Amino acid sequence: MDFMVLIQVLDSALRLAVPLLFCSLAGLFSERAGIFDIGLEGKILIAAFFSAATASVSGSVWVGLFFGISASMLFSLLHGLASITFRGNQLISGVAINFLAAGITVLIGQSWFKLGGRTPSLSGNARFSEITFPFSDSVSSVPIIGPIYSELLSGHTALAYFAILMVPISWYILFRTRFGLRLRAVGENPAAVDTAGISVVQLRYLAVIICGLLCGLAGAYLATGLAAGFVKDMSAGRGFIALAALIFAKWRPWHVLYATLLFGLLEAISNRFQNIEILGIILPTQLMQALPYILTVIILAGFVGKATPPLAGGVPYIKE
């Protein structure tokens, strides 16, 4: 394989990993606090729609970002209402949120723009522009390091760099702050946290709101960074891949980064090549698409180290 092709594939892998990374970290906060979230997909979708719709109306990507995040947080609060306040089934709530987003984005989109559920194409300030690193042009001719610097590392949107930055931030919040300790405790043993006089409900709502914020970033990146506008069902299962990445990473921030990069790479490869031949065996593109799910099932089965979810995950807390 050509070196430049490799750089291009890696560059595309990075772009595709960004929404997965945001979304997977979103799930990390929620699930570490004991709230299972299979509604990540729906939250990306609603955020993608509202960010693209408001960016197209206002002409500003920042307005879009604000409304995208707000919409996603609203859906998070709905999930919180169902699973924390009314102690409903978190999985069922997640399913409902996914369908609500899938339906309502098209309904509102059709009513606002009459484009069959799409938003108008975004351009200029309505999209996130790419940030070019200094001296990127002048070093691009340097062998190996040049292309890595100017093609692979430079030229992404602000959100993409922020996504990477969110990994150490998440790690720090979860593992080095008092809030993080409490948040993790509430996902393992909420009764103990309650006994210590800390509100389980408040902590879990905070976790769910952070989850909404990060899903909002994922959706906004998808519609106003990666693509130039919203199309129906544009999340295309990314919320579930992110969930898979979270399990694959066994609910740890740095591993979330590696898992999402791996899954982004798989997507980039299947986008670029139809069939790949390795050692005489032809791997169909469909296998590449299914691989994140297959790997996750293998991890879940415990064949390669056990993935144990937070102990109190999915269980509503009832005060005694």
Added chain:
Amino acid sequence: MEVLPKWVDTVVIPLIGVLISLLFSGVIILLIGENPIDALSLMITGALGSTYGWGYTLYYATNFIFTGLAVSVAFHARMFNIGGEGQAAIGGLGVAIVCLSFGWTHWLPALLAATLGAAVFGALWAAIPAYLQGKYGSHIVITTIMFNFIGASLLNYLLVNVMRPTGSMDPATQKFPEATSLPTLHDILEPIGISFSKAGPANISFLIALIACVLVWIFIWHTRLGYQLRAYGHSESAAKYAGIKPFKIIMVSMLISGALAGMMATNNVMGEAERLIMNSTEGAGFIGIAVALMGRSHPLGVLLAALLFGFLYQGGAELAMWTTIPRELIVVIQALVILFTGALENMVRAPLNWLWLKSRRGVS
């Protein structure tokens, strides 16, 4: 805390949930600038006003009965099978293999074999997640979600690379032989003097769905295994104490669930498309979740909920044709039903509980 009487729990609460969902949908229709009353009357005439409409309503309902029963059986063992979509799609593969591999001369043996094929394939697709749950404790919800995607990729591969007839661009199998064509409701009702539209795709598998309802009812409430399954669903520890093996219950409930979801393919693949196409299930597997929640996992409830969703589906298609309301309205209604009869059930229940206690105090 005093409990509500059973009839409130099984009938009133889901009904209120559905009413709230429809009310919300009406508000949404208002917000997008259409008249909800007109929309409803258009849906009723479109879905129930002619035998043509009924032909579609019952066709959709047949799908939802199968997937609704699938989710219900798993629910009784407290398993959340979210993989009905994948199991139904793989069930379609079973139907296609059965229909294309043998020289069928009559539809009846073909239907019986195809039903078996669909059930076996659907059950197999549920078996792996079930086994992983039973043996290794891998969360069934996550694995069945993953298997939906794996199934879709597998079918995509098979339809594009293996089963597509040479020279065809369409990722689909060839048409099934003429003899496997199932009698429609028109064909069934004509000899007994009832005229039914020829155009609607409702077919004999509707009757199979009804039989499945009865069989599931007998299984859940009138067999030893069904009793064990419910016991396990109520309390895992008590069931274990009574000598019920969790692994067996997980496998049995998921195999039956997968088989039921797979059997849907006799309706949409064999009865309607008469070939296996990409994305043949069109989300029916997920609607099974709404149907099971609304029907309180009881076959009669599932039947009624499936009919309601069949009506919504056909009515929604009519709306999309005659108004500016897109088909996605039914996805929203489906989401709201799942929300209000499932996740937010306690929100509906709390005021009823309060009212009930108040009225009881008033009497005594």
